[in-house]
Amino acid sequence: MTSTGDVFEAALTLPESDRAELAHRLIAxxxxxxxxxxxxxxxxxxxxxxxxxxxxxxxxTGIPWEELRKQLKS
Incomplete structure (x- = not known):
């Protein structure tokens, strides 16, 4: 039987869009x-x-979009 760790490691090799789809399907x-x-x-x-x-x-208070964008990229 495959362990969850093995499945996770295999999933990490997928392209981002496929990982997102897989995550969505699992959560559903x-x-x-x-x-x-x-x-x-x-x-x-x-x-x-x-x-x-x-x-x-x-x-x-809010954060200006440019500042938030910098924070998200780092």
């Missing part, structure tokens, strides 16, 4: 209710409302 088999588009939309709505309230209250 877990049966998480968050896979329901209505659940996801409701959760994002709550999160976006919270973030907007934080910005309006001045308890958080």
């Amino acid at each position: 088999t877990l049966g998480d209710p968050a896979d329901d588009p209505d659940v996801v939309a409701a959760e994002w709505s709550i999160e976006l409302s919270r973030r907007l309230a934080d910005i309006e209250a001045g308890t958080t």
